[in-house]
Amino acid sequence: MKQSSLGAWIAFILGASYFLIPLLATFEFSLRMLRGQYSFEAYRVVFEQTRFQESFSYSLVLALATVVLGVLIVVPAAYFVQLRLPKLRPAVEFVTLLPLVIPAIVLVFGYLRMYNSSSILPLTGSTLGTDLLLTLGYVALALPYMYRSVDTGLRAIDIRTLTEAAQSLGANSATILFRVILPNIRSAILGGAFLTFAIAIGEFTFASLLDRPAFGPYLQWIGSNKAYEPPALAIMSFFITWAVMGVMQMVVSGRRGTR
Amino acid sequence: MSSVSTLTATQPIEMERPKVDIVAWLGLMPFVLFSLFFLIIPTGLLLAGAFFDKDGAFTFANIIGLSKPSIVASYVLSLQISAASALGGALIGAVLATSVVHGGLPTWLRPVLNTFCGVASNFAGLPLAFAFIATVGRLGVVTLLLKFVGLDLYGNGFTLFNFWGLTLTYLYFQIPLMVLILTPALDGLKKEWSEASAILGASVWQHWYYVSLPILWPSLLGSTLLLFANAFGAVATATALTGASLNIAPILLFAQIRGDVLHDPNLGYALALGMVLITGLSNVGYILLTSRTARWLR
Structure with a gap:
């Protein structure tokens, strides 16, 4: 037993160093902006850039819109499929897995062809239309995660009893959905929302090809023009991802605790 | 309002559902429209385009x-x-x-x-x-x-x-x-x-x-x-x-x-x-x- 656990330790330490060394090296690199001393100068410079502030807040708004739209599309669908249209479940699940099969670059290529300014529905002809298209594209990218999260949440509560109880108290379908079901699966929705948020905030391919000033294209611009800001941004986005995942796990374990 | 709700409440749940469950389909509609217009049709049209030439004639x-x-x-x-x-x-x-x-x-x-x-x-x-x-x-x-x-x-x-x-x-x-x-x-x-x-x-x-x-x-x-x-x-x-x-x-x-x-x-x-x-x-x-x-x- 001792020998096998030694092997496991070696594997674990080798793996851990592959993952930790780039992080430490990147952090060290990001501190070297001022010659001859370590400083957080690169971080300060990044935060003061208007382009950083603008692109980050643009992506923030877009990510929040993605979450809202995603919830509005996914929750009613998952609820009615589970409760009243179980025959459609395989078809719906298949559709929600499509974004994993179709590479993002192919999907945005399809958008550009279908919604270009000379088409019937010229969404890319206006700024607002392009923003809408970008948001809907992010909803599509996040669909597999959002749907699975909500579906799992719905399975964990007894939606049939809740629905019948609400119906016998005189609630209509909209009331049941938004005032009974939604609050009961809020932690599942939050879990999906955080993943959606993490996908949308730094996405590059869609934003770049739709030519919107999002955080992803900003990252690419700074990556090809600066030396010390990119590692600083890499460290920041690692910790943002970490924080998002951490909050998500807390939400999920909180759900287990209340049951 | 109360009399109506009491009435529906006393009926068995099954009776409320018509043959085609309109409410459920309505709830599913945003998802259906979304997946058609922002997933299936764009990709389908794009991939179909691989089989046509500039003038729209079928080709390999x-x-x-x-x-x-x-x-x-x-x-x-x-x-x-x-x-x-x-x-x-x-x-x-x-x-x-x-x-x-x-x-x-x-x-x-x-x-x-x-x-x-x-x-x-x-x-x-x-x-x-x-x-x-x-x-x-x-x-x-x-x-x-x-x-x-x-x-x-x-x-x-x-x-x-x-x-x-x-x-x-x-x-x-x-x-x-x-x-x-x-x-x-x-x-x-x-x-x-x-x-x-x-x-x-x-x-x-x-x-x-x-x-x-x-x-x-x-x-x-x-x-x-x-x-x-x-x-x-x-x-x-x-x-x-x-x-x-x-x-x-x-x-x-x-x-x-x-x-x-x-x-x-x-x-x-x-x-x-x-x-x-x-x-x-x-x-x-x-x-x-x-x-x-x-x-x-x-």
């Missing part, structure tokens, strides 16, 4: 056009990078997951590894490229450290901007993804099975080879396919690392969308069709194979 010319040397080269390099990072990621990820689940390591390591893998598998794209440039780029911290102790990476032909560099970088999100997919399957291996093997006199290796591996192999192979598809569609990491200098399928498609570098829009559709076929087949393989393992792990 675009598919045949994919055999151009530059396009074949881009697919080959893409397939190589995806395969190498998938195989490497699957192998290393499997070893890592096994050592944490069955290797007798302290139990607190497990949630740490799991959380870290959740973060690292999502840490792709441009920030990942930045991190690797800062680490093993030409002026990277590790590059300079190794040079200091006498090992000149770049002098020995290493570069971050080719097959090896891209594979090394992709492993950073491939290994954690493998750990995340495989851990549940490893958890499903029952303790009773290894006890039974031990009682019958099998060594640890015999137990793995004759019992665990036959149960796990569909899952291992399926996960490798998923990793393969995952790497094949990755655009941002590759673009940030290499600019447009490396000829791989997603970068070629990116350039084609930006500026019609192939000088033939319909050939671009064929290029997209090829990518969807490759990722689609890998995903189908993943689903079929993992459902095989799932029978054992219930």
Whole structure:
């Protein structure tokens, strides 16, 4: 037993160093902006850039819109499929897995062809239309995660009893959905929302090809023009991802605790 | 209001539903419209475009056009990078997951590894490229450290901007993804099975080879396919690392969308069709194979 656990330790330490060394090296690199001393100068410079502030807040708004739209599309669908249209479940699940099969670059290529300014529905002809298209594209990218999260949440509560109880108290379908079901699966929705948020905030391919000033294209611009800001941004986005995942796990374990 | 609600409440629930459940279909409508207009039709039209020429006549010319040397080269390099990072990621990820689940390591390591893998598998794209440039780029911290102790990476032909560099970088999100997919399957291996093997006199290796591996192999192979598809569609990491200098399928498609570098829009559709076929087949393989393992792990 001792020998096998030694092997496991070696594997674990080798793996851990592959993952930790780039992080430490990147952090060290990001501190070297001022010659001859370590400083957080690169971080300060990044935060003061208007382009950083603008692109980050643009992506923030877009990510929040993605979450809202995603919830509005996914929750009613998952609820009615589970409760009243179980025959459609395989078809719906298949559709929600499509974004994993179709590479993002192919999907945005399809958008550009279908919604270009000379088409019937010229969404890319206006700024607002392009923003809408970008948001809907992010909803599509996040669909597999959002749907699975909500579906799992719905399975964990007894939606049939809740629905019948609400119906016998005189609630209509909209009331049941938004005032009974939604609050009961809020932690599942939050879990999906955080993943959606993490996908949308730094996405590059869609934003770049739709030519919107999002955080992803900003990252690419700074990556090809600066030396010390990119590692600083890499460290920041690692910790943002970490924080998002951490909050998500807390939400999920909180759900287990209340049951 | 109260009288109406009392009335409906006293009726059995079944009676309220007409033959076609209009309310349920209405609730499903946003999802149906969304998936039609922003998933199925755009992709369908694009892929159909691969079979038509400029004037809208049916043709296989675009598919045949994919055999151009530059396009074949881009697919080959893409397939190589995806395969190498998938195989490497699957192998290393499997070893890592096994050592944490069955290797007798302290139990607190497990949630740490799991959380870290959740973060690292999502840490792709441009920030990942930045991190690797800062680490093993030409002026990277590790590059300079190794040079200091006498090992000149770049002098020995290493570069971050080719097959090896891209594979090394992709492993950073491939290994954690493998750990995340495989851990549940490893958890499903029952303790009773290894006890039974031990009682019958099998060594640890015999137990793995004759019992665990036959149960796990569909899952291992399926996960490798998923990793393969995952790497094949990755655009941002590759673009940030290499600019447009490396000829791989997603970068070629990116350039084609930006500026019609192939000088033939319909050939671009064929290029997209090829990518969807490759990722689609890998995903189908993943689903079929993992459902095989799932029978054992219930």
